[in-house]
Amino acid sequence: xxxxxxxxxNGKRPFSFHTDLSVFMPATEEEKAQQDIMRPSSTFWRDxxxxxxxxxxxxxSLILLIIIIFTILIVPMLIPYGYDEIIRIDGKRDKTLxxxxxxxxxxxxxxxxxxGKEIFPHILGTDSxxxxxxxxxxxxxxxxxxxxxxxxxxxxxxxxxxGSISGFAGGKIDLLMMRIVDIIYSLPDMLLIILLSxxxxxxxxxxxxxxxLSKLGTGMLSMFIVFGLLYWVGMARLVRGQILAIKExxxxxxxxxVGASNARIIRKHxxxxxxxxxxxxxxxxxxxxxxxxxxxxxxxxxxxxxxPSLGSLASDARGAIQSYPHKLLxxxxxxxxxVLTLNIIGDGLRDAFDPxxxx
Amino acid sequence: MWRYFxxxxxxxxxxxxxxxxxxxxxxxxxxGGPFDTEKASEPAVKAKLEExxxxxxxxxxxxxxxxxxxxxxxxxxxxxxxxxxSLIIKQSFAISAKLGGISALVAISLGLTLGIIAARxxxxxxxxxxxxxxxxxxSVPSFVLATLLLLVFTTQLKLIVAWDANKVNYLLPxxxxxxxxxxxxxxxxxxxxLDVMNEDYIRTARAKGVPRLSVTYKHGLRNALLPVITYxxxxxxxxxxxxxxxxxxxxxxxxxxxxVNSVNNxxxxxxxxxxxxxxxxxxxxxxISDLVYKVVDPRIxxx
Numbered sequence: 001x002x003x004x005x006x007x008x009x010n011g012k013r014p015f016s017f018h019t020d021l022s023v024f025m026p027a028t029e030e031e032k033a034q035q036d037i038m039r040p041s042s043t044f045w046r047d048x049x050x051x052x053x054x055x056x057x058x059x060x061s062l063i064l065l066i067i068i069i070f071t072i073l074i075v076p077m078l079i080p081y082g083y084d085e086i087i088r089i090d091g092k093r094d095k096t097l098x099x100x101x102x103x104x105x106x107x108x109x110x111x112x113x114x115x116g117k118e119i120f121p122h123i124l125g126t127d128s129x130x131x132x133x134x135x136x137x138x139x140x141x142x143x144x145x146x147x148x149x150x151x152x153x154x155x156x157x158x159x160x161x162x163g164s165i166s167g168f169a170g171g172k173i174d175l176l177m178m179r180i181v182d183i184i185y186s187l188p189d190m191l192l193i194i195l196l197s198x199x200x201x202x203x204x205x206x207x208x209x210x211x212x213l214s215k216l217g218t219g220m221l222s223m224f225i226v227f228g229l230l231y232w233v234g235m236a237r238l239v240r241g242q243i244l245a246i247k248e249x250x251x252x253x254x255x256x257x258v259g260a261s262n263a264r265i266i267r268k269h270x271x272x273x274x275x276x277x278x279x280x281x282x283x284x285x286x287x288x289x290x291x292x293x294x295x296x297x298x299x300x301x302x303x304x305x306x307x308p309s310l311g312s313l314a315s316d317a318r319g320a321i322q323s324y325p326h327k328l329l330x331x332x333x334x335x336x337x338x339v340l341t342l343n344i345i346g347d348g349l350r351d352a353f354d355p356x357x358x359x
Numbered sequence: 360m361w362r363y364f365x366x367x368x369x370x371x372x373x374x375x376x377x378x379x380x381x382x383x384x385x386x387x388x389x390x391g392g393p394f395d396t397e398k399a400s401e402p403a404v405k406a407k408l409e410e411x412x413x414x415x416x417x418x419x420x421x422x423x424x425x426x427x428x429x430x431x432x433x434x435x436x437x438x439x440x441x442x443x444x445s446l447i448i449k450q451s452f453a454i455s456a457k458l459g460g461i462s463a464l465v466a467i468s469l470g471l472t473l474g475i476i477a478a479r480x481x482x483x484x485x486x487x488x489x490x491x492x493x494x495x496x497x498s499v500p501s502f503v504l505a506t507l508l509l510l511v512f513t514t515q516l517k518l519i520v521a522w523d524a525n526k527v528n529y530l531l532p533x534x535x536x537x538x539x540x541x542x543x544x545x546x547x548x549x550x551x552x553l554d555v556m557n558e559d560y561i562r563t564a565r566a567k568g569v570p571r572l573s574v575t576y577k578h579g580l581r582n583a584l585l586p587v588i589t590y591x592x593x594x595x596x597x598x599x600x601x602x603x604x605x606x607x608x609x610x611x612x613x614x615x616x617x618x619v620n621s622v623n624n625x626x627x628x629x630x631x632x633x634x635x636x637x638x639x640x641x642x643x644x645x646x647i648s649d650l651v652y653k654v655v656d657p658r659i660x661x662x
Contacts, residue, residue: 183374186374188638198630294503298604299623332499335498339498340498
């Protein structure tokens with residue numbers, strides 16, 4: 001018999017590391033059950049999404065946005081009119097067809113209908129050239145949303161690359177790169193956007209003739225160029241600040257000390273920690289791009305003519321606002337609805353994914 | 360502190376210079392010179408004109424000469440009507456400055472008031488109503504708001520005379536211009552008020568027995584004002600750009616309307632002149648709001 005202390009060590013040789021297993025008891029089933037993980041482990045995304053879904057306003061806005069996107073994709077296919085199609089009846093232009101009120105028929109159409117011809121109604125009326133206004137509004141929403149998304153993707157890519165290079169490099173390179181950002185940041189962006197749009201429309205008009213870019217039109221193209229030139233600085237600053245802050249964290253040091261490569265540190269530690277801020281800021285960039293587009297359209301610098309955007313539709317409607325106020329109403333409502341839902345979704349994403357930024 | 364000031368002022372000067380360079384070279388990139396009009400003028404006349412405006416010299420030299428004249432306040436003449444641009448700006452900016460000044464005052468005073476109310480009654484109905492309307496106002500483009508106001512108040516309700524040759528009615532333009540910054544300031548004030556009211560010194564003041572109103576205004580608002588000060592620079596920029604839209608809708612005839620007209624007429628020298636003028640104002644305003652911020656808040660370190 002040997003004497004044993006509480007730790008099961010052999011009393012005669014107190015410094016021995018050999019453990020006497022006989023003093024240990026197997027855990028009962030009940031004790032084992034305590035170790036079970038009660039709920040499945042939650043990832044960052046699942047957590048954020050759950051928070052987002054709790055926010056009824058933001059989740060409702062997301063659903064509304066999805067409905068809008070499906071509507072603008074599907075409904076124009078169901079309506080037999082094109083966005084730039086001047087509607088003709090039996091191959092003839094109809095003067096009374098222009099500027100119709102919602103659900104109104106022109107005289108020639110009524111005749112044709114009396115003769116037993118099926119004609120699709122103009123649900124939102126027609127514009128001054130006799131084009132179906134519902135189709136134009138839906139196409140305009142498409143264009144505006146496309147501009148918003150694409151512009152924020154441009155901003156995201158340039159800002160992300162520039163900001164992360166600057167943040168990682170540090171030192172003199174960082175200082176120089178951030179000085180450039182400081183200068184661009186303090187430029188009056190709206191004025192330069194107007195200026196560059198004027199210049200680019202004149203300067204690139206001939207150069208893109210015949211290429212696929214001419215389909216986009218100079219107006220939209222110059223808008224994207226301007227976004228790419230000026231709007232990325234905010235994103236670059238944000239990304240750089242995030243990376244600088246995260247780089248200093250102890251878990252990055254710990255990862256480095258166990259021999260993780262730079263690529264792994266970026267992938268596993270830095271990106272997941274700043275991605276939420278980047279996504280939120282990209283989401284909030286979309287409505288601001290839609291705003292900018294509508295402003296440029298007001299100045300006549302928006303998308304090129306037969307193609308409608310919400311901004312150009314609204315600004316065209318201003319001319320005949322006294323006689324046809326409904327023509328301003330639809331695109332204006334659509335802009336407000338889009339910007340409102342996108343803003344609420346952006347705020348909701350911020351609350352859900354980044355409690356630090358919550359206001 | 361002085362080091363920061365000098366650095367900030369240097370940045371502002373570089374920015375203004377960058378704007379001048381961008382505008383100048385961008386305008387030069389447009390194909391065709393200013394005197395290539397539809398009516399072909401005599402080659403001799405054209406040569407004389409180009410000599411007068413230094414267009415016969417290399418671009419680099421033109422730029423130096425342009426900057427030189429700029430510092431003497433000479434922005435050249437409009438390509439469309441031949442008037443002195445500096446004169447047009449001087450006349451029209453008086454109107455824009457008045458409109459913008461009133462709008463800024465309205466936006467700040469209303470925004471602060473509503474923000475304090477929203478923070479005070481957090482999550483009760485006044486807060487909800489205010490936040491609902493400010494969110495809504497932030498999603499309406501200014502030209503839509505301006506057009507709707509014009510339509511409703513002048514043609515439908517006939518409450519306001521839309522246009523009077525002798526007197527400009529500033530009410531509707533000010534509303535359409537001030538609403539967006541007001542909504543922004545409201546939300547900013549609310550969130551910064553809520554942050555400040557959670558600080559320890561607020562609790563200390565309340566514990567000492569300072570009346571609630573006094574705590575809100577003396578301890579709370581003074582500190583909550585700081586983020587609002589930083590917004591003043593961007594707000595001035597918004598108002599200057601926004602007044603382009605609003606002045607055009609209400610045909611007030613300020614600098615913004617001149618700018619929109621010059622864009623529509625492709626009056627390049629006028630676009631260049633107004634862009635530079637407005638940029639200098641915006642950069643200066645940003646500079647002032649940054650400097651004031653640093654002076655007002657002694658907690659900020661200047662390194």
